[in-house]
Amino acid sequence: MSIKRNLKIMYMLMKMKLQRNMAYRLSFFGVCFADGSLFLMQILMFSAIYSQVGSIGGWNKHQMLFFIGTFSLLNALNMALYFFGVISIPHKIKSGELDLYVTKPVNTLFHLSFENIDIGSVPLVFASIGIVIYAAAGMDTRVTVLTVIGYIFLILIMLVLYYDMEVILRTFPFFVIQSASIERFEEGLLSLCMRIPGILFKGAFKVLFYLVLPYGIMATIPTQFFSGILSPAGFIYSVAVVVVFTVFTIAFWKFGLKNYKSTGS
Amino acid sequence: MRKYIETVKILFKSQLAYRFDIIMNIVLTVSKMLLAYVLWSAVFETQDIVAGFTLNSMMSYYIISSFIAQLDQATGTGWRIAEDIRNGRFSKYIIKPMDIFGYFTAHTAGVSLFLLIFNLLAAILWVLIFGVELIMTNDVLMILQTVVLILLGLLFMVQLSYFIGILAFKVLDVTVFMLVKDNIAEFVKGSLIPLTLLSPAIIGVMKLFPFYYVTYLPTMLLLGRNGDEALQGIVILVLWIVLFRFINSFTFKRLRHRYDGVGI
Numbered sequence: 001m002s003i004k005r006n007l008k009i010m011y012m013l014m015k016m017k018l019q020r021n022m023a024y025r026l027s028f029f030g031v032c033f034a035d036g037s038l039f040l041m042q043i044l045m046f047s048a049i050y051s052q053v054g055s056i057g058g059w060n061k062h063q064m065l066f067f068i069g070t071f072s073l074l075n076a077l078n079m080a081l082y083f084f085g086v087i088s089i090p091h092k093i094k095s096g097e098l099d100l101y102v103t104k105p106v107n108t109l110f111h112l113s114f115e116n117i118d119i120g121s122v123p124l125v126f127a128s129i130g131i132v133i134y135a136a137a138g139m140d141t142r143v144t145v146l147t148v149i150g151y152i153f154l155i156l157i158m159l160v161l162y163y164d165m166e167v168i169l170r171t172f173p174f175f176v177i178q179s180a181s182i183e184r185f186e187e188g189l190l191s192l193c194m195r196i197p198g199i200l201f202k203g204a205f206k207v208l209f210y211l212v213l214p215y216g217i218m219a220t221i222p223t224q225f226f227s228g229i230l231s232p233a234g235f236i237y238s239v240a241v242v243v244v245f246t247v248f249t250i251a252f253w254k255f256g257l258k259n260y261k262s263t264g265s
Numbered sequence: 266m267r268k269y270i271e272t273v274k275i276l277f278k279s280q281l282a283y284r285f286d287i288i289m290n291i292v293l294t295v296s297k298m299l300l301a302y303v304l305w306s307a308v309f310e311t312q313d314i315v316a317g318f319t320l321n322s323m324m325s326y327y328i329i330s331s332f333i334a335q336l337d338q339a340t341g342t343g344w345r346i347a348e349d350i351r352n353g354r355f356s357k358y359i360i361k362p363m364d365i366f367g368y369f370t371a372h373t374a375g376v377s378l379f380l381l382i383f384n385l386l387a388a389i390l391w392v393l394i395f396g397v398e399l400i401m402t403n404d405v406l407m408i409l410q411t412v413v414l415i416l417l418g419l420l421f422m423v424q425l426s427y428f429i430g431i432l433a434f435k436v437l438d439v440t441v442f443m444l445v446k447d448n449i450a451e452f453v454k455g456s457l458i459p460l461t462l463l464s465p466a467i468i469g470v471m472k473l474f475p476f477y478y479v480t481y482l483p484t485m486l487l488l489g490r491n492g493d494e495a496l497q498g499i500v501i502l503v504l505w506i507v508l509f510r511f512i513n514s515f516t517f518k519r520l521r522h523r524y525d526g527v528g529i
Contacts, residue, residue: 034444041452048462049308052315057307188296195300200307205299 009106014117029120031079036124039072042195043131057200062138063227064197069131071194071219073155076124078162084116086166090173090183099262109167109253141228154222157242162218164242164249171249174256189215197223214241268363269371276375288383294331297456298391301327316461322488324397326459330484332388334456337419337479338376339426340447342369346430347439356526366427366513373423402489410495411486417502418479422450424509431513434520455481472497475505 043065050061059067089112092098101108136143169182193209198216201209209216221238224230301324309320318326346369349355358365392399402408429442451457453476460468460481471477478498485491 030438030441030444033441034448037445037448041448041457044452045457048458049304051464052462053308053311055311056304057310192296192300196304200303205303 006107006110009110010114010117013111013115014119017115017117018119029123031118031121032076032124032127035072035075035079035121036127039068039075039128039131042068045195057197059197059199060139062135063223066132066135066139066226067197067219067223069128069135070155070222072131073125073128074158074162074218075194076121076128077155077159078166079121080118080125081159082113082117082163083166084118085113086163086170087183088112088116089167089170093173093260096262098260102257102260108257113163113167136226139227141226143226147226147228151222151226154225154238157239158218158222161214161242161245164245165213165215167249168245168252171252171256174259189213193218199224211241214245217241269367272363272368272371273375273378276372277379280376280379294335294387295391297331298327298395302395316459317490318459321398322400323459324395325400325488326484328388328391328395328397328399329401329487330456330480331391332384333415333480333483334454335380335384335387336377336415337422338373338380339419339422340443341376342373342423343426343430343439343443346427347433347443350431350433350524351437353524353526355524359521359526365517366424369427370420370423373419377419400489401487404489404492407486407489407492407495410492410499411483414478414483414486414495414498414502417499417506418475418483421475421502421506421509422479424506424513428509428513428516431517431520434523450476453477454479455484459485461485473501475502478502 046061046064046068049056050064054060056064092101092112098108101111104111141147165186169186172182189209193215198206198209198220201216206216217238221230221234224234305315305320305323308315309323313319315323346355349358358368361368391397425446426443429439429446432442433439453460453471453474455477460471460477463471468477472494478501482491482494482498486495
């Protein structure tokens with residue numbers, strides 16, 4: 001399927017979602033308020049800790065702020081683009097609604113993922129960029145065009161990794177009936193990894209959050225790159241993780257789809 | 266009073282049907298404990314004392330505060346109220362020969378009481394896993410004051426969630442209010458960090474609001490600190506509870522006529 005066609009479908013899905021959302025005006029920017037308050041509390045938390053100490057794990061206040069801004073940016077882009085589509089997958093598998101998607105001449109996963117684009121999360125994207133720029137201004141790093149391009153590239157691939165993780169966990173309902181615990185498990189891990197940078201993990205936790213469930217690298221690697229402390233090996237490692245997880249996600253999804261038991265259509 | 270006690274008993278028993286969910290909830294508090302352990306281990310690498318805490322007393326703080334915070338199940342009650350209003354199922358509470366808020370308080374108390382046992386087990390588990398020498402006061406007066414503060418704090422949190430829940434009469438979807446409340450409350454109750462890390466001016470303002478006394482002060486009292494603030498905490502919580510009693514009953518009276526029941 002061509003990129004042009006996919007973008008056209010995304011645009012149509014976004015238009016339809018926007019029309020539906022306008023019916024609930026208060027909820028329109030709901031995600032923005034909810035997640036905005038979450039990251040604001042995180043900033044306050046680290047401001048309080050940095051009022052007592054100079055650095056945490058070798059990171060100063062501005063690097064930590066940059067990390068928070070980066071995770072907030074990833075989270076906002078996730079919310080705006082595919083989160084609400086992906087989280088609906090388990091319900092559609094269980095209820096048999098998936099029948100409607102597999103019969104359409106559009107890639108099933110693509111349709112499911114992007115049918116609930118949330119424009120209300122876009123202000124949070126700009127707020128996060130604001131935090132990132134403010135934090136970058138306080139850092140000692142010499143910012144070049146290459147730094148910015150590299151950072152954007154890492155954000156984009158981490159967005160793919162974020163998507164991979166969400167889809168993998170929501171493919172399990174093809175095989176198990178009850179998946180609520182898996183989602184709570186993801187929530188617990190995310191709330192941990194969005195609050196502390198991966199550099200603080202050691203030993204088994206490092207293996208867990210850098211390799212098995214790589215939530216720990218999502219905002220840490222872009223922050224390290226921007227700060228100029230990411231080694232070339234670290235850069236290559238992060239790209240490799242994203243490639244491996246994306247290949248696995250596609251294969252796992254296809255395997256799950258083969259196991260889908262339709263509800264009678 | 267007997268009907269409320271019966272409600273507590275029923276809810277306590279009904280929780281037995283959701284054993285796996287309850288256990289998962291408690292196991293997932295490990296993320297909070299892990300956060301505290303990883304973060305504060307890194308902080309204490311460069312200094313031994315932070316805001317009067319050692320690493321051991323800091324971990325004790327998180328274990329105790331996590332235990333108290335887990336007792337607060339009011340958010341679930343708020344979601345239930347809002348959902349039942351939205352789906353037209355709230356009528357079943359209106360026709361009950363009980364005060365509606367009283368019913369939901371008993372409802373929450375039943376769940377919290379059930380969780381008390383599991384939370385205690387979880388706290389012991391975290392002490393063993395993280396190798397913490399749990400610091401706890403043996404001053405009976407402080408322990409009694411803590412119990413009173415926890416009960417008042419839980420009651421206030423039920424009132425707050427009830428208030429947000431009944432807003433569904435007007436706005437239907439209260440998700441935003443509920444999520445923002447949860448995010449802010451986690452910080453101002455001292456579940457994320459001990460509030461003593463904040464500047465004295467901010468703490469001064471926080472002391473006028475109830476959240477300071479819901480989790481943070483009881484935790485500090487159990488650690489054997491801030492004993493002089495206990496009475497002030499009880500008085501302020503009582504005042505907020507009285508105020509919210511009026512706010513809730515006023516809001517309920519004003520908004521309930523907007524409700525459309527289903528099947529009546």
